[in-house]
Amino acid sequence: MASDILSMGPLSQGPDMNRIRLMAEPSKKTASPLKALVPSKTKLTTIETKRIMSVLDETIHKVQLVTLLSYVTSSKEDLEGILGKDIAKAMREHADLCQVLLDRVSYLQGEEQQAQEEEELEDEARFRDRLLSLEQQKSHLPPLMQQIKESTKNLLRLLLSNPQAAGLLQMQAQGRSAGAQTFIDSLIELRGFLFEKLLTSPMEARDKAQFIQDVTKQNRSNQEAIGALEEELAVRMKDRNAEVEKENSVIQELKTQLHQVLKFSENSLHRSKREAEKQQKADFRASQARVAKIQQEILQLRSQFHNLVMENRETEQALRKKKYKVETEIENWIQKYDLEMGEKQEEYEELDTIHKEEKAQLDELRQRHDVLVEEFAQIREERETHSKKRVEDEQELRRMVRAATLIQAVWKGYLVRSMLKSRKKKRSKGKVKGKEKAKGGKAKGKKAAKGKK
Template sequence: MALDVLAVAPLYQGPDINRMRLTAELSKKPASPLKPLVPSKSKLTTIETKRVMSVLDETIHKVELVTLLSHLASKDEALEGILGGDVRRAVREHEDLCRSLLDSVAYLQDKERRLQEEEESEDEGWLRDRLLSVQLQKSNLLPLMEHIRESTKDVLRLLLDNPQAAKLSETHALGRSAEAQRFIDCLMELRGFLFEKLLTSPMEAREKTQFIQDVSRQNRRNQDIIDALENELAASMKNRDAEVEKENFVIQELKNHLHQVLRLSENNLLRTKREAEKQQKADFRASQARVAKIQQEILLLRSQHHNLVVENREAEQALRKKKYKVETEIENWIQKYDMEMGEKQDEYEELDSIHKEEKVQLEELRQKYKVLVEEFAQIRAEREVNAKKKTEAEQEMLRMVRAATLIQAVWKGYLVRSVLRSRKKRSQSKGRGKKGKEKGKGKGKGRK
């Protein structure tokens, strides 16, 4: 099965083969699964799945080796002592077959290109014959391609039988062509998809399908919302454009109006200038008349000022005399004040000395008073103590008198009660004697 997969056109570096691109170029980076869709298992459990993955891994390994054959053939001299003789011989034969195939393909492509260029000028019959010959030559390439497939299988078998040579070939991975590396990346991505598919249980597959359907529905709803928003945006843009057109129309009208206003303002400015010049001339004439009138008033005011100055000078002389008189009176009052203040100062100093003496005497009297106050306080304290003792003695005497009186009263009561008891006992004994006598008399009478 793996050999049948490898039975495809050889992936070698060459001018024509490099232009033969794969039908579907996938991304080099494997698609990372969504977090909710990660399988619960991380390892394969069944034998069938392990066999499938082992077959795919073996296929990828063989593809990696096959894509390095062209590079190994170009480095034949450097690998002479490392690879075995059979491997080197098989690689050279395979390289020769591939080059012959490439040359044939290049020749046929060049021939087809020339036929297409000569298609308009040549006869249709001759052109048909040439096309048939080209198709015949293409059909002759099939045995060569089959031979290349067999050669590829032989080289691959030899490399697998020699693990050391296979490992050495893998070290030259940098010499692999870009198309071959892309093909290997696609196989690795396919391996990841297949591994994830084999790890996914039927229930997880259903959950994944349900999740994808939910995401699709959500995407459709979001797309509907986006479409509605885009329509709303388009309507808003249309309204905005209409408003902009209206505003532009209004701006144009305002510009026209402003131009008219400017022209009117220029006319008004000229008219205002003329009126201002006329008003200036009239004001100038009026100002000249007013200046003449003011000059006459100035002359009149100057004469009045001169008269007032003369009058004020006379008044000033009178005031100066009055001021001199007042100043002399003030000096006399000051001298009199100084004399009186000197007398008052002497009197004050005398009184101050007397006050100081009296203050000293007062201090002495205060000290004596303090001593007397202390003595009086002691005497008063002694008197208070004596009075307190006297009152306590009187109170004690009163208590003793009361106690004696109470004791005497109790004793008198006791004596009275004892006397009364004795009298009562005597009266009771006398009564009992009388009753006995009466009983004896009664008995005697009965006997008689």
């Protein structure tokens, strides 16, 4: 019993069960063969299933609250301000009971360990008396554990009656142990399994079992195919090893040829090295001449540098004098600035008082202005409506004028075309008569010419 009590550690916060939905959310990307494993329903329909899920959700919520009690009682700073006086008092009483239980259990464990170590040294009667006293002390533990259970129930009632305190308690979840978190995660996983089981109908359960049997059969056939492929792979590996041996012999021949090539390259390297040494000697002689020339240039530049340093020192002295003069002027200006700023500060304070008075007047004028702005907005809206109506009337008038001009133009064009048609008809009749007369004159002339002949 004592070892079971000591193994209980502080639990830590899990996911908020108030946010867990009472409906399944299967993945949208589930493959079509796995549809048999997904329930057709997404919500619980019967009252019994909903009650089962609500009981489990409430249990998980209570476990989350209970597992935070040890951490909150260990950090007692601002406890009354966060959770309230009643809950804080109940938590202190619960922490005192837990501490008493842990002290007694640790004392009993120490006594048991000491008794086991001194078992050989003590008399048998004395050892039995010691064990009896330990058993009597252990008999006092169940009532204390019952008090702790009652205290835990009382704390849960207070927290559930105060949702705000329960929410604040769940926020203090930094010290929960990994074992407690795994326990809560397993409860949530159990909830998911139970939820899926409640959504699954008997027909779907049979289909699911059949689907699993088909999958196992397919897995067996796949294993047989894998065995055959492994045998074929072994044969192929033997063939590949033989090919590798052949390629190794070819590689050995290539290595001998490479060795000969390396010897030839070493000879050519020696030749190029000799030529490089000759070139290095020639370059060294040329570099010595360049170094002598550069040293002469360095001496000339040093003399120039010395002359420039002397000139810069003289200019620096002049600039120092100028700087001192400017600093004295700046001090005078600063004093003058301080006097002027004092006067300006007084003037500013006077202006500030005037500004406050004017600001109060401005607030009054702004209030009046807001009223006038509202009136002006109403007037402007009326003017806009009148202007829109006037523009529409003008547009309508323009359309009517344009339509009238178009009708007049069409009518005038029609009259002109009819006059032109009548003139063309008259002209065409006159031309026909003239042609007939000309033809008759030509015929008479021909007859006269024939008579003369």
